[in-house]
Amino acid sequence: MAKLWAVAKRExxxxxxxxxxxxxxxxxxxxxxxxxxxPIYMRQRSLQTTRASNITILDATSSELGDAVARALGTGMxxxxxxxxxxxxxxxxxxxxxxxxxxxxxAKRIEGYLVLDSATAIGESARYAGRNASTIPxxxxxxxxxxxxxxxxxxxxxxxDPDRVRELSRVxxxxxxxxxxxxxxxxxxxxxxxxxxIASFVLYMMIVLYGQTILRGxxxxxxxxxxxxxxASVRPESLLAGKVLGxxxxxxxxxxxxxxxxxxLIKFRGPVLSYMGMPNATIPLPQIGIFAIITLLLFFVxxxxxYAALFAAIGAMVSNDQDAQxxxxxxxxxxxxxxxxxxxxxLSPTATLSKAASWIPFSAPILMPVRSxxxxxxxxxxxxxxxxxxxxxxxxxxxxxxxxxxxxxxxxKRPSLMELAxxxxxxx
Amino acid sequence: MAELALDIQNVVKRFAQHVAVRxxxxxxxxxxxxxxxxxxxxxxxxxxxxxxxIIAPDEGSIRVFGQPNNQSRLLDRIGYLPEERGLYKKMQxxxxxxxxxxxxxxxxxxxxxxxxPWLERLTLKTSEKDWGLAKVDELSRGMQQKVQFIAxxxxxxxxxxxxxxxxxxxxxxAQALKDTVIELKRRGKTILFSTHxxxxxxxxxxxxxxxxRGEKVLDGSVAKVKxxxxxxxxxxxxxxxxxDGVRNLLDDxxxxxxxxxxNRFFEVELADGANAQDLLRRLVALGVxxxxxxxVQPSLHQIFLERVGAQGIEAGITGHG
Numbered sequence: 061m062a063k064l065w066a067v068a069k070r071e072x073x074x075x076x077x078x079x080x081x082x083x084x085x086x087x088x089x090x091x092x093x094x095x096x097x098x099p100i101y102m103r104q105r106s107l108q109t110t111r112a113s114n115i116t117i118l119d120a121t122s123s124e125l126g127d128a129v130a131r132a133l134g135t136g137m138x139x140x141x142x143x144x145x146x147x148x149x150x151x152x153x154x155x156x157x158x159x160x161x162x163x164x165x166x167a168k169r170i171e172g173y174l175v176l177d178s179a180t181a182i183g184e185s186a187r188y189a190g191r192n193a194s195t196i197p198x199x200x201x202x203x204x205x206x207x208x209x210x211x212x213x214x215x216x217x218x219x220x221d222p223d224r225v226r227e228l229s230r231v232x233x234x235x236x237x238x239x240x241x242x243x244x245x246x247x248x249x250x251x252x253x254x255x256x257x258i259a260s261f262v263l264y265m266m267i268v269l270y271g272q273t274i275l276r277g278x279x280x281x282x283x284x285x286x287x288x289x290x291x292a293s294v295r296p297e298s299l300l301a302g303k304v305l306g307x308x309x310x311x312x313x314x315x316x317x318x319x320x321x322x323x324x325l326i327k328f329r330g331p332v333l334s335y336m337g338m339p340n341a342t343i344p345l346p347q348i349g350i351f352a353i354i355t356l357l358l359f360f361v362x363x364x365x366x367y368a369a370l371f372a373a374i375g376a377m378v379s380n381d382q383d384a385q386x387x388x389x390x391x392x393x394x395x396x397x398x399x400x401x402x403x404x405x406x407l408s409p410t411a412t413l414s415k416a417a418s419w420i421p422f423s424a425p426i427l428m429p430v431r432s433x434x435x436x437x438x439x440x441x442x443x444x445x446x447x448x449x450x451x452x453x454x455x456x457x458x459x460x461x462x463x464x465x466x467x468x469x470x471x472x473k474r475p476s477l478m479e480l481a482x483x484x485x486x487x488x
Numbered sequence: 489m490a491e492l493a494l495d496i497q498n499v500v501k502r503f504a505q506h507v508a509v510r511x512x513x514x515x516x517x518x519x520x521x522x523x524x525x526x527x528x529x530x531x532x533x534x535x536x537x538x539x540x541x542i543i544a545p546d547e548g549s550i551r552v553f554g555q556p557n558n559q560s561r562l563l564d565r566i567g568y569l570p571e572e573r574g575l576y577k578k579m580q581x582x583x584x585x586x587x588x589x590x591x592x593x594x595x596x597x598x599x600x601x602x603x604x605p606w607l608e609r610l611t612l613k614t615s616e617k618d619w620g621l622a623k624v625d626e627l628s629r630g631m632q633q634k635v636q637f638i639a640x641x642x643x644x645x646x647x648x649x650x651x652x653x654x655x656x657x658x659x660x661x662a663q664a665l666k667d668t669v670i671e672l673k674r675r676g677k678t679i680l681f682s683t684h685x686x687x688x689x690x691x692x693x694x695x696x697x698x699x700x701r702g703e704k705v706l707d708g709s710v711a712k713v714k715x716x717x718x719x720x721x722x723x724x725x726x727x728x729x730x731x732d733g734v735r736n737l738l739d740d741x742x743x744x745x746x747x748x749x750x751n752r753f754f755e756v757e758l759a760d761g762a763n764a765q766d767l768l769r770r771l772v773a774l775g776v777x778x779x780x781x782x783x784v785q786p787s788l789h790q791i792f793l794e795r796v797g798a799q800g801i802e803a804g805i806t807g808h809g
Contacts, residue, residue, distance in 0.1 A: 063560070066590035074579060285574025289639065292540045292568045293591035295560075469542065482504060 071306025089321035114142035128209035256433025278375025296465030363425025369460035376467030398423035421452035493678035499548035523693035524682040531702040532682040567645030592643035650681035686789035727777035
């Protein structure tokens with residue numbers, strides 16, 4: 061047992077110390093930060109030019125319309141402290157006033173200018189020219205403000221109080237969505253689908269990545285001829301177990317760093333965003349229970365053990381990397397199949413095929429979390445699938461250990477299936 | 489007689505295509521330097537692997553210090569230098585040595601304490617450079633062999649098993665290895681090593697076992713083995729280079745069974761019923777100046793050739809030892 065621990069410790073420390081691990085572990089949170097902050101940043105960018113209200117209103121309507129628009133523009137936008145300047149012009153002087161305003165825009169004193177004329181007064185048209193003319197949200201906003209000002213004018217001339225009307229006409233309801241499935245009311249909305257998708261994809265990635273780490277580790281030990289020294293001190297079964305334990309812990313460490321930094325990022329997004337000069341944004345967070353997290357973790361651990369055992373057996377069968385790629389293909393296909401099924405299961409989690417795929421031990425570690433993330437899978441079903449996975453693990457580990465202990469000292473040609481069967485039968 | 493460090497009884501190991509070891513029995517007394525001799529493919533490595541419980545024999549029993557060799561505690565008392573040297577290339581030397589010691593049940597801190605004296609002793613750590621901090625693949629081949637040798641001895645084993653220890657060693661490292669073996673012997677350790685180099689075996693071993701094609705050909709103390717092969721050997725040295733007359737004479741099957749021709753020196757095994765004096769007379773009659781004519785015990789090399797012969801050194805046997 062102490063030797064198993066020594067093996068696990070070596071696997072863990074050597075890998076955690078490696079440059080690859082450090083880079084990948086740090087790059088993960090960085091990419092996550094980008095993935096979360098960039099859309100917010102982009103949305104904010106497209107929402108407004110921060111000085112969108114810094115415009116000149118050339119008012120040729122000879123009414124209060126320009127002032128009303130300026131007032132409306134001066135309120136309401138977050139982070140925009142600028143205000144519009146109203147210049148009353150006679151229709152005849154408009155051309156000269158526009159060229160002055162244009163020079164102001166070119167000299168960056170203002171963002172643009174808005175022309176209000178007789179056509180505006182009767183509610184037909186208005187003109188805007190400026191640097192942000194192609195920023196749709198800005199234009200929509202200015203247009204809406206002009207419309208509001210005209211509407212207020214009309215209401216007033218009809219003897220109605222514009223504020224009272226706005227108050228009465230304000231209706232804004234929030235509609236929540238909920239799915240009803242064969243099992244009844246279950247699951248929530250888009251948030252949990254995203255979480256299920258991301259979780260299953262990360263699970264898939266980690267199992268493939270660290271499964272292959274085991275594969276390479278075993279081949280390394282063979283080609284470096286260090287295996288013989290090691291198995292002279294420790295039983296091959298312990299070596300295999302220590303390897304899976306050590307590499308699995310590396311994967312969990314990386315996962316923990318990623319999840320933790322994600323959590324911190326979401327929690328402290330306010331300060332980070334305001335540091336970048338952006339207002340806070342809400343991120344729709346689905347509720348994830350502790351039960352779901354434990355289930356996810358168990359599926360990851362079991363799935364990893366299952367595939368790690370298979371990869372270790374393959375590593376023991378071959379003597380070089382080329383052979384390994386070939387020999388690993390069947391296992392890679394099996395695990396890739398589960399990844400291919402992620403989307404169908406997401407779209408129709410109650411279909412028979414989806415259910416079956418989430419029951420098979422080889423795809424269950426990836427697909428069961430998906431299904432149970434979207435629809436309410438009965439707890440006993442999850443437990444049964446998990447038990448099936450445990451049995452599959454035990455069978456695979458047993459076979460893998462027998463192949464491993466023979467193969468680890470064999471060099472040269474890859475064994476045929478007949479020879480493999482003989483390896484498994486060897487007493488030791 | 490001392491207690492037996494290793495006691496192998498009627499061990500058989502079959503592989504798919506051939507029998508690697510058949511009905512092999514050998515006893516290594518505690519404190520002995522024991523040579524396991526045989527041509528390539530004779531089953532030496534297979535035997536050693538069975539002693540270390542890396543593979544299990546199909547039949548027979550192996551005991552280490554009187555106990556079955558499947559106990560981890562017992563295997564911790566053995567140090568092993570495999571024929572195929574191998575280390576984790578990417579690991580720091582010190583961490584690697586500590587790991588390998590931990591696999592033998594030594595605590596990490598205790599291992600750390602022992603590593604430095606060894607590094608200094610094998611000049612891997614000098615006042616200018618501490619190779620213990622380097623990665624294994626930064627070391628030269630010779631240095632890697634030293635590291636492997638330290639790994640084999642760091643846990644202070646009672647039995648040291650060296651598989652072809654001299655293969656690939658430069659003369660300086662070979663000398664260091666020999667010195668270490670002798671020192672281990674002086675400290676009461678048991679050393680078993682396999683080799684096909686008869687000269688080094690003859691000089692170092694207390695006892696030997698010669699195996700061929702998985703079978704024991706002979707075993708026993710070196711003195712006993714040699715005396716059993718009688719005084720049928722003549723060491724002959726000429727003053728000048730040999731002549732055709734001498735060669736013809738030594739080819740005479742009535743007189744000579746086998747002659748190992750080193751040009752000026754010959755190791756001659758007399759034919760059955762032949763007389764050394766006859767040979768001497770005939771040589772004198774040829775008129776060649778003789779520097780030395782001595783009745784000697786055969787060298788292990790001669791015994792090996794005589795007993796194993798060409799039939800044992802069979803090409804095409806795959807696998808190790």
